[in-house]
Amino acid sequence: xxxxxxxKIETPIDERETxxxxxxxxxxxAEGVREKVRILYELQRSxxxxxxxxxxxxxxxxxxAALEEEVAAMQAKIEKSQTMIAGYQESIELxxxxxxxxxxxxxxxxxxxxxxxxxxxxxxLEKEIENLxxxxxxxxxxxxxxxxxxxxxxxxIEDITRMLEIRSEDLAAKKEELxxxxxxxxxxxxxxxxxxxxxxxxxxxxxxxxxxxxxASVHNHLAVVPIFDGDSCGGCFNTITPQRLIEISSGNxxxxxxxxxxxxxxxxxx
Numbered sequence: 357x358x359x360x361x362x363x364k365i366e367t368p369i370d371e372r373e374t375x376x377x378x379x380x381x382x383x384x385x386a387e388g389v390r391e392k393v394r395i396l397y398e399l400q401r402s403x404x405x406x407x408x409x410x411x412x413x414x415x416x417x418x419x420x421a422a423l424e425e426e427v428a429a430m431q432a433k434i435e436k437s438q439t440m441i442a443g444y445q446e447s448i449e450l451x452x453x454x455x456x457x458x459x460x461x462x463x464x465x466x467x468x469x470x471x472x473x474x475x476x477x478x479x480x481l482e483k484e485i486e487n488l489x490x491x492x493x494x495x496x497x498x499x500x501x502x503x504x505x506x507x508x509x510x511x512x513i514e515d516i517t518r519m520l521e522i523r524s525e526d527l528a529a530k531k532e533e534l535x536x537x538x539x540x541x542x543x544x545x546x547x548x549x550x551x552x553x554x555x556x557x558x559x560x561x562x563x564x565x566x567x568x569x570x571x572a573s574v575h576n577h578l579a580v581v582p583i584f585d586g587d588s589c590g591g592c593f594n595t596i597t598p599q600r601l602i603e604i605s606s607g608n609x610x611x612x613x614x615x616x617x618x619x620x621x622x623x624x625x626x
Contacts, residue, residue: 375566375579375612375619390607393580395558396567397621400580402552407577409541409548416534423527430520437509437516444502444509451495451502458492570617580619592616 465485472478556564570579574591581590583604588595594615596604604611604622611620 374570374617375610376617389610392559392563393607393610393619393621395555396563396580396619397582397623399552399555399559399567400578402548402555403571403577406545406548406552409545412541413534413537416530416537420527420530420534423523423530427520427523427527430516430523433516434513434520437513441506441509444506448499448502451499454495455492458488458495462488462492574616574618578618580621581613582621582623589613589616589618589620591618591620596620 462485465481465488469478469481472481559567567579571577576591578591583596583601584590584593587601591613592615594613596613600611600620603609604620607622612618613620
């Protein structure tokens with residue numbers, strides 16, 4: 357009778373995983389712990405070198421992004437003002453056409469006044485002429501106000517355009533500076549990232565999850581640290597007991613700082 361193979365069930369990755377919670381799995385693989393810790397330390401060193409390159413760029417990427425947003429906002433303001441000016445000009449033309457119509461109607465009603473003997477109809481025409489003249493005055497005022505608004509908008513466009521030229525020059529300079537740094541470090545960064553990916557592929561997912569979590573939770577992004585000054589944790593600088601120093605130097609046991617939770621290694625033990 358054929359026997360069915362038992363499928364190994366993988367333990368789900370806990371996003372809250374730490375090196376402390378992985379100690380048991382490391383202890384079960386005593387022979388491979390030295391190699392695993394070595395790979396983690398090399399991975400940390402690669403990440404450190406990548407971060408140095410990123411830090412070399414400093415605030416430039418953020419500054420470039422901010423300037424790009426500012427330039428885009430200024431361009432949008434200019435376009436909006438130009439659209440408003442076009443609307444104002446259409447309004448002026450409409451009012452001009454209305455004035456022509458009002459003048460024609462006023463002339464027509466005035467001509468009719470000379471041939472009217474009925475006082476009621478005369479008064480009615482006078483009222484129409486008065487209303488049309490009022491509408492004409494409003495149209496003339498609207499044209500004047502709109503022309504003022506156009507001049508104000510044009511003045512704003514000039515101010516924004518001058519500032520846009522300055523910001524565009526700043527953006528071009530910052531971009532050139534950033535591109536120079538990226539160009540000079542891209543080859544080295546590419547090699548480091550390839551090395552990092554190679555090292556990460558040799559680490560199981562649970563350990564990598566813990567490594568990334570600890571790096572993200574501390575300000576210096578160090579999850580695996582060397583002994584500092586002979587007897588202290590290279591992450592939090594708390595003193596390590598002599599017994600634990602021996603365990604670290606042996607390389608056969610996963611030693612985790614009881615204060616900060618980082619893995620402590622002795623690079624000179626190799």
